[in-house]
Amino acid sequence: MLVAVIVLVLSLLWWLTAKHLRAQQEQVENATRLQQAGVAAIVSENLRQILEKAQLMSVLALQGVQGTGPWQHQLAQMLDRDRVFLRYTLLDQQLQPLAGDVQNLGRWDDALAQQQGACAGGRGALVLPGAHQSSTQELTWQVPLLLCVTDAQGVSQGYLMLHMDLGYFLSLYQDVDWGASGSLHLLAPDGRVIAAMVGGGLVAQPSSAAVDAFRKVPEGAGVRNFEWPQGVARLANFHRTAHMPITVVVSREWREILAAHDDYAHRAWWLLSVVSVLAMGATLFLLRTLQRRQQWFDALEKADQDKQELIAQLESEKQRALALAASDHLTGLHNRRMFYELVSSHLALARRSSKYYALLYLDLDRFKSVNDTLGHHVGDALLQAVALRLQGMLRSSDIIARMGGDEFAVLVTAMEGPQDMDVLAQKLVEGLSAPYEGIAPTALHTSPSIGIAFFPRDGHDVEMLCRHADTAMYASKKAGRNRFTYYERITPVDSERGYRLARQLPDAIVQEQLVLHFQPKVRLEDRSIVGFEALVRWQHPELGLIYPGDFIALAEEHGHIEALGEWVMLACCRQIAAWRMQGLDVRPIAFNVSPLQLRDCAFPLRLATCLQHYGVRGSDVEVEITESCLVEPVGVATRVLSQLQQMGVRIGLDDFGTGFSSLSQIRSLPIDTIKLDKSFVNELRSSKEAGVLVTSIITLAHNLKMQVVAEGVELMDQLVYLKTAGCDIAQGYFLSRPVTAQNAEALLRQSILEIA
Template identity: 55%
Template sequence: MFLLLRLRRPVSAMPWRMGWRGMRLACIAAALLVLGLVWWLAWQSVKAERAQQQISTAQQQASLAAVVAENLAQVVNKGQLMALAAGDALAGHARGQQADIHRRLSTMLVAEHSFARYVLLDAALQPVDSSYALSASESAPLMASLRMSLQVPEQGHARLLPAARSAASGHPDLWQIPLVYALRPLESEASPRAGAAGGYLLLMLDLGYFLNLYRDVEMGAGSAIHLLDAQGGALAELGPQGLTMPFSREPVAPVARMTGNRGAIVAALQPGGPVSHFSWRRSASSPFLVVASRGLEWVHGPQREDSRKVWTLLGVLSFCMLLAVGGMLRVLRHQEGLFTALSVANRDKHMLIDQLEQEKAKALELAANDHLTGLHNRRMFNELVASHLALARRSRKFYALMYLDLDRFKAINDTLGHHVGDLLLQAVAQRLRQLLRSSDIIARMGGDEFAVLVTGMDAMTDMDALAAKLVDCLSQPYEGLEGHSLQVSPSIGVAFFPRDGHDVTLLCRNADAAMYASKRAGRGRFTYYDATAGADSARSYALERQLPRAVADQQLVLHFQPKVRLHDCRIMGFEALVRWQHPEYGLIYPGEFIASAETTGAIRALGDWVLQACCRQVAAWRALGLEPVPIAFNVSPVQLRDSAFAERLAAHIAQHGIEAADLSMEITESCLLEPRELALSVLEQVRAMGVSIGLDDFGTGFSSLSQIKDLPIDTLKLDRSFVNDIRSSSEAGVIVTSVITLAHNLKMRVVAEGVELMDQLVYLKTAGCDEAQGYFLSRPVGAKAAQELLRAAYLYPA
């Protein structure tokens, strides 16, 4: 509706056509801009990640090279300490002092595992002491390499022999690198030849042991530690494959660029080889160059894989976005066509909108009034009454709400037709308009029910005259209803504001309750709402609604009243009486809920619960070792109309493992009404199972002994009304005696209920009654007390 109202203004199609084209262009431009921005951001992210990875690799390799260089410098310094000790010992030996050079050097050699062997030489390069015996084949090349090394100016604490591998030739351990230390005693500075070497200490540095210390260091894939001499010749390498030693000590290609004590470059280890990142460290006290490298393919490999995934994902997203833009363009084109068509058709909609507004006004009128009588309907009545009651709270006047119902209106509809009933309702509405003021509110609530709010009364007693007038006038004959003259009377219920309610809902409910009270009182009258009667009605309604839940929640309990044999006072059975243990109202007797249960159909579930409870009780007594007596349970007419009743009874008996003779079923005379054949069939099935049947409340209904002689009845129960009249009426005594005699002739037992006095008990025993039950013998008791009575077996009158 809102859209149609908006479209009543003329719309120009051409500007919108230009607008749609602009929207399509804007959509394409926005998509391209977003795609370009996303690709640029992705490229910047990949580029930054690549740079960050290079920085991280450089830091890692620099740290690794620094650690190895520092540790190697410490090893060289420890060799210098050994050289100082050896030089001092050698100088003392030359002066004739006793010095155990071999012990001192061997001890220091054992303390430093990086040195495998030593050779101590004097100034003439003659061996003085060694940790092993030099062979001729080993001594000559070693001395030649040493002389060659001494020609080079000294750098640092130690000299590295230029032909280390040849110097070690013939020895099984090729990982040992010879280091030469010049020996100068500590007091050599005071000597005339200060600074001249007094000898040389040759230490074999075990690179295998030294580099193995870093085997477990996490260097990363493609990383290696290179140990080079001062000229860049390769000495050893520790990589992912382990320790390796080059076959030649040719300078490594990038060494020429490794100037200074530290730095980093990116180059190939060998010309034409893979490019790596190199970090180097050089120590002033060490003749070694330590280089940590990592191939760039290992540095950027994972990042390239991630980048490839990013570009692939961006490509897919870009393709999807382009598809989405294409779909959006098609949608926009379609919407453009629809909007153009809607704009063209807008001119044809003005008449329809006007028509809809007229129909709306008619609908509002119909929604507020009853279509038959023209009076207000229920919805409008509730709204008007609510507004009047809001004003009544500030007024000193009295207000009353009346509910009117036409008595026996259904009979008129059924006999004369609904069209005559409609004419009668119109006539009643017309009389109500004439009898009531314009300030009063009149409504038809539905069917033949009317409601009236009487406003602004000076006193509540004014309602008496008005209600009586309405009853009298509405009861007058109605002429000319399709040739019929009809006379009906109204039943009126009245509720006052605010005494009987402060809102519309409560007033209507109470007025309706008062109206039904008028019907129960005889119709054709008015009745004021009585709060006490309403409370009883509310309780009954609440119990009716809560009964199904009470059965499901096990709120019901059984009480048992014993049946006593009169000639010896032995307990012959119990009658099971159901009670409702209500959580709010306490213990409720069956008189308050049995009738409503039969009306609502809850009696089926209730009766089934009682039957199962009786079976459970008999089974419990048998489990205690007691010999039970039959428990009688009452059956309603509704239950006997169920053809499956006998099957359920048999199933319960089998389920609890009891005998059919442990139960007794009691029915009333109303059970034998229509359908009589079905009830008789169910009774025959029950009796065939072995369950005895008793007729309860005999003498208060339609049955006589002649009518029940062919019924499957085992016991007659005299109604308490006959027992109560025994003392005061001789006729009652004669009836009781006659019933007992005739019942015995029909092979039936007689049980008198409601025995409350000793005189009644004596008379019944004298008349030949078989059994009795009543308050004089015992009130209904719970299961535990009934168990004690069953254990005693006899119940003597007090």
């Protein structure tokens, strides 16, 4: 935390320094622009005043052209008063000399020839091109300015050429602080250099090259970046007064402008780097000091903890001696005798309390199969794991006991309301139904059947509460296991409905009250539909659509499961034939086969007869069996499965992982596909171990040349994980709920399942 604060402070300091240096650089640049702009404006204004004097001289020259007045005397006086103008030459419209300096006129013949007729264009003053390129040192700074001599009506009468001494003009600005690279350039409109002063000194022979950046600049002031000489960046301010034939450019090298700032910035960054290093060093030293002090405190705390552990050990030995007489030797929970005593004392307090108390009986579903198939040592380990989970999910004030075998009892004390029991009971069902890892070669799956009785509503003493909770627990088992039931909700109505459905089921099979719904199986590689699973529904004329959870157990209990299985087999073949008659590309339909059907040696013959009757191929159907079908006699089941496989029928092992078989046990069986139970898929989000187990099952199944189908896919992240793990096929509500035959037909036409 301290390091983070120091880093944050230093980062802020570096950011503020960078911001300050940027602002300071902008101030330096703006100050330079303002200074140069002021100098350029002053020089341009002085040139404008000189041009106005030249215009007055052109008015006097008009008298010379017309031959009237003492113009020469007046013009000479004006030249004497202004040292910028050295001499003059008066020319007629044909550029022939009339008066003034005519001896050196031949020097400007080519330049004058280029300007003939210029006055006709209305131009008032021109700097002759090439005039400054004289090789004579004396004439280097003498620049001819050509003015038009016009009468009152603006008609051209001739030309007045005034020789300007720009060396004298520029020398007026030698005292200005130009710096080492500061320069003042006077440029013609086409960018030619007329005169120049660099670093406060006059350039003896200005370059005749044009500066392209200032070619034909507009009138007024401006700022530009340019390179002069080539490759040297400069900041320039230019100024050109209206009707002025000369552009004033004041410039300075960028490296000189920013030299002082760069030096300051370098020192600032160096100082900031030193401060940062010192701050980090001081912080690390402080952290090291604090770490050593913490080690000392930890050593003292450990010594104190060792003392407390010795005291606790003595106390635990005392408690252990008492607990041995009152606890279950396998799980460490209370035994039956201690449970009765503790519950009796709590109920005595509950009679004077406004809180709610409930007694729960829990029985593990299919626990006998664990002992019979895997051995009693595995069963004992499972009971210990269940006890640990119960202790983790209940409060310390609740009483937990093992009543014997796979039965547990719990007294939940001091609840605020009966609704709290709903939450806790659901939590117990879900927690105890989660897979148990590390007990057997594969994960064990069991579930609780729970019965609940409230005090004093369902009983006033321990014996009556236990008896009613036990009755409710058996009601949970009868209702399908893996649930909880309150004693008060065991009513004759439920028993009457079950008896009614069991009595009407044979007629429902004969009268075609059953219908099939189809859930598509989707290949994860390309989202194509590769098959359907047929799920039976009972369209009851009075009770409406009844789902299999309400009548499959009744069919098994009352001996109707074989007839129900035969109807499903016939209905699947009939539906395949109907789809093929419509020209559809049929996909295999899977249906469940009960253990009784699988132990019937005549079952393959009946299926073959059904396939032949409807003209259906063996590859168009798939039978799904559960792990319970592989219990003894396993030889008969293996022979039946082999006959089915020889007919081209694919064999799928449904709900893999909920029983006690493993891939190593079924590798010799004629099984083409295993279906991962949805309990594995549900735990992918919450259990890292479940993901590892699923990946391992998929890898082993592929090595055994089996396909893997994941059922119960309800979320996108489950689908993504299964595809990444290499799962072949998936089905579930996220992809599609079970649909009617008509909707399944639409899916067949679509072929590819679009996932939202």
